[in-house]
Amino acid sequence: MRVLLVEDEKVLAETVRRGLINQGFVVDVTHDGVSGLWAATENPYDVILLDLMLPLKNGYDVLKELRERLVWTPVLMLTAKDGEYDQTDAFDLGADDYLTKPFSFIVLVARIRALIRRGAPERPVTLTLGTLALNPASRSVRRGDSRIALTAREYGLLHYLMRSHDQVVSKSQILDNVWDPAFEGGDNVVEVYIGYLRRKIDSPFGLQTLTTVRGMGYMLTADRPE
Amino acid sequence: MRVLLVEDEKVLAETVRRGLINQGFVVDVTHDGVSGLWAATENPYDVILLDLMLPLKNGYDVLKELRERLVWTPVLMLTAKDGEYDQTDAFDLGADDYLTKPFSFIVLVARIRALIRRGAPERPVTLTLGTLALNPASRSVRRGDSRIALTAREYGLLHYLMRSHDQVVSKSQILDNVWDPAFEGGDNVVEVYIGYLRRKIDSPFGLQTLTTVRGMGYMLTADRPE
DNA sequence: ACCTGCGCTGAGAGAAACCTGAGAGCTGCC
DNA sequence: GGCAGCTCTCAGGTTTCTCTCAGCGCAGGT
Numbered sequence: 001m002r003v004l005l006v007e008d009e010k011v012l013a014e015t016v017r018r019g020l021i022n023q024g025f026v027v028d029v030t031h032d033g034v035s036g037l038w039a040a041t042e043n044p045y046d047v048i049l050l051d052l053m054l055p056l057k058n059g060y061d062v063l064k065e066l067r068e069r070l071v072w073t074p075v076l077m078l079t080a081k082d083g084e085y086d087q088t089d090a091f092d093l094g095a096d097d098y099l100t101k102p103f104s105f106i107v108l109v110a111r112i113r114a115l116i117r118r119g120a121p122e123r124p125v126t127l128t129l130g131t132l133a134l135n136p137a138s139r140s141v142r143r144g145d146s147r148i149a150l151t152a153r154e155y156g157l158l159h160y161l162m163r164s165h166d167q168v169v170s171k172s173q174i175l176d177n178v179w180d181p182a183f184e185g186g187d188n189v190v191e192v193y194i195g196y197l198r199r200k201i202d203s204p205f206g207l208q209t210l211t212t213v214r215g216m217g218y219m220l221t222a223d224r225p226e
Numbered sequence: 227m228r229v230l231l232v233e234d235e236k237v238l239a240e241t242v243r244r245g246l247i248n249q250g251f252v253v254d255v256t257h258d259g260v261s262g263l264w265a266a267t268e269n270p271y272d273v274i275l276l277d278l279m280l281p282l283k284n285g286y287d288v289l290k291e292l293r294e295r296l297v298w299t300p301v302l303m304l305t306a307k308d309g310e311y312d313q314t315d316a317f318d319l320g321a322d323d324y325l326t327k328p329f330s331f332i333v334l335v336a337r338i339r340a341l342i343r344r345g346a347p348e349r350p351v352t353l354t355l356g357t358l359a360l361n362p363a364s365r366s367v368r369r370g371d372s373r374i375a376l377t378a379r380e381y382g383l384l385h386y387l388m389r390s391h392d393q394v395v396s397k398s399q400i401l402d403n404v405w406d407p408a409f410e411g412g413d414n415v416v417e418v419y420i421g422y423l424r425r426k427i428d429s430p431f432g433l434q435t436l437t438t439v440r441g442m443g444y445m446l447t448a449d450r451p452e
Numbered sequence: 453a454c455c456t457g458c459g460c461t462g463a464g465a466g467a468a469a470c471c472t473g474a475g476a477g478c479t480g481c482c
Numbered sequence: 483g484g485c486a487g488c489t490c491t492c493a494g495g496t497t498t499c500t501c502t503c504a505g506c507g508c509a510g511g512t
Contacts, residue, residue: 107323137392137393137394138392138393138394138445139394139439139442139445151440151441151498151499151500152440152441152442152499152500153499153500153501154499185501185502186501186502188459188460188501188502188503189500189501189502191458191459191460191461192460192461192500192501192502193500193501194459194460195459195460195461212458212459212460214458214459214509214510215458215510377487377488377489378488378489379488379489379490411490411491412491414470414471414490414491414492415489415490415491417469417470417471417472418471418472418489418490418491419489419490420470420471421470421471421472438469438470438471440468440469440470440497440498440499441468441469441498441499
């Protein structure tokens with residue numbers, strides 16, 4: 001169980017860190033918002049403990065940017081009682097829980113365990129491939145920061161291609177998986193829809209992630225090495 | 227300070243009740259899950275003390291249904307140490323604290339006070355999405371400062387959509403959740419009511435937060451789409 | 453260099469999905 | 483009983499999507 005603690009009060013941070021290690025957690029600590037955000041983006045933590053008042057970038061903004069980057073690690077906010085932000089704000093931003101300082105260590109551990117237990121599965125699972133992101137819950141697709149509107153069929157096709165990314169899929173595979181099994185038409189439909197998709201996810205961005213493998217099928221790849 | 231105690235062991239319940247009254251609390255007691263749930267839904271308590279093992283409906287389910295009904299009164303779970311459920315489960319369901327039987331009365335009171343201090347106001351009592359706010363308690367809806375009058379069906383639909391905001395919900399999902407399970411009509415009703423809602427929550431404000439996702443369903447989003 | 457066949461694309465017919473106005477049946481209230 | 487408000491059905495109209503077709507371009511083979 002890996003935990004990230006972002007807390008600028010050194011003494012408190014050290015106390016919590018030792019306590020958590022005693023409880024069997026692996027703990028990383030950063031002392032300001034910017035390095036906290038960086039750490040949270042780069043590593044797969046199970047929970048992030050995020051102080052609200054932080055140097056360089058406050059917890060409020062860290063959480064916001066984290067979610068914008070589609071990082072859905074559960075976040076437990078640590079708030080000072082007299083803080084200028086209230087907890088409702090934290091919930092709005094996607095914090096999963098909060099604790100008011102001073103807090104009891106027992107309670108902290110219990111909350112962390114609760115978050116870990118219910119953590120990941122509740123989160124929207126987004127498929128990403130390079131800068132392309134597909135969110136099945138909201139049925140939304142984005143390339144970087146721009147939203148892309150797709151029709152039902154285009155969406156189905158992209159969804160399938162993303163699940164099979166970096167593999168060549170044949171037109172008949174596509175027909176089997178995206179079209180109705182009873183579909184009787186020729187496989188030109190696939191070509192047509194591949195064309196539609198390219199005009200939406202590649203051409204506007206000057207990319208070529210959806211390539212033809214002549215005689216074999218198509219392949220979707222990332223636009224930049226991950 | 228008003229407290230609801232849901233506990234079936236009559237002797238323990240009576241002891242706790244007297245003790246709390248001595249401490250200046252107003253105490254209601256119920257002895258089973260169903261009446262506990264009813265009382266908790268109907269009255270504005272500051273804290274609910276909820277036993278886990280209860281006749282008719284266990285504490286686990288009571289808490290779950292309470293949260294589903296968007297009642298956010300802080301709940302302190304009373305668990306028997308040998309119970310089949312552990313404390314983490316209680317946290318998962320939205321319990322705010324727990325106490326293992328047998329507990330010291332002093333500790334109980336301290337925990338109750340702690341819950342009351344950080345309690346209710348921190349909880350979202352209204353559902354909000356952008357400038358749209360729905361208050362389940364008063365069954366009222368407003369867009370910004372203007373009140374919006376909705377019929378029962380419209381309210382039910384909006385309530386469901388707000389709980390599933392930013393997700394595409396299909397017409398059949400809507401029928402299952404908003405209409406009577408025995409409803410037999412076609413799903414055109416949904417289209418009609420979506421239309422009614424739009425005329426009340428979107429059109430007058432020049433917004434389009436309730437969008438059609440052709441072939442999939444509908445999605446309610448905040449009024450500031452990214 | 454020339455064929456041949458695969459893949460791409462614009463245009464458009466047809467169908468599906470959706471929206472909306474009108475109104476019938478109900479219920480509750482005066 | 484009569485009215486008002488709500489719920490739901492229906493049918494016609496509108497929008498949008500899906501798929502077909504035909505012609506063109508290009509890759510790969512000879």
